[in-house]
Amino acid sequence: MNRCALVFGVSGVGKTHACADYAARHPDTLFVSASSLLKAATAESSEALRTASPAKIRNNQSRLADALAAFRAGREALPILIDAHGVIDNDSKFVRIPLSAIRSLSPDRLILLEAAPALVAERRATDARPRPQRPIEAIVREIAAERDAVKSYARALDLDLAIAEVVPGFRLDTLLEGPC
Numbered sequence: 001m002n003r004c005a006l007v008f009g010v011s012g013v014g015k016t017h018a019c020a021d022y023a024a025r026h027p028d029t030l031f032v033s034a035s036s037l038l039k040a041a042t043a044e045s046s047e048a049l050r051t052a053s054p055a056k057i058r059n060n061q062s063r064l065a066d067a068l069a070a071f072r073a074g075r076e077a078l079p080i081l082i083d084a085h086g087v088i089d090n091d092s093k094f095v096r097i098p099l100s101a102i103r104s105l106s107p108d109r110l111i112l113l114e115a116a117p118a119l120v121a122e123r124r125a126t127d128a129r130p131r132p133q134r135p136i137e138a139i140v141r142e143i144a145a146e147r148d149a150v151k152s153y154a155r156a157l158d159l160d161l162a163i164a165e166v167v168p169g170f171r172l173d174t175l176l177e178g179p180c
Helices: 015-025 034-042 046-050 054-061 064-072 099-104 117-126 136-157 173-177
Strands: 004-008 030-033 080-084 087-089 094-096 109-114 161-165
Touching: 004 015, 004 136, 015 030, 015 080, 030 034, 030 064, 034 046, 034 054, 034 064, 034 080, 046 054, 054 094, 054 099, 064 099, 087 136, 094 136, 099 136, 109 136, 109 173, 117 136, 136 161
Parallel strands: 004 080, 004 109, 030 080, 109 161
Antiparallel strands: 087 094
């Protein structure tokens, strides 16, 4: 695995499950979500972070690098998976995460996970965590916005982008262990 892989996808696609599964089977790999880093940095709940104004969402992203450094303190040599978003649905609009926030994490691999919109809707409806409940058409637009954002990060950072569909039995292994 590379030093820092950012795993993107819309809420409910299966990022957390895929990353946690990989980290559980590879104990030398750290795993953290961007929202956990921001919760630690701001002392705000995930839902408060998600539903903030676009300006506050973008401003909060500027705290990611310092929060990641604190999380990795003493473990900088270990590879890390970061569960991230390219866009955040704040209940009013899709807020694109600034390239500067992505760059500040020094990724060497970008992965975009996608799933059928109906499956994303079902996962959101049955998850215990608060998730934005949207009609299928809105989820289709969110998936497209996420893909557009992550592709733009890959171009700007000159990184390869792996895109995979999350289906039953999906694992990150081939995306993380293969060549960039």
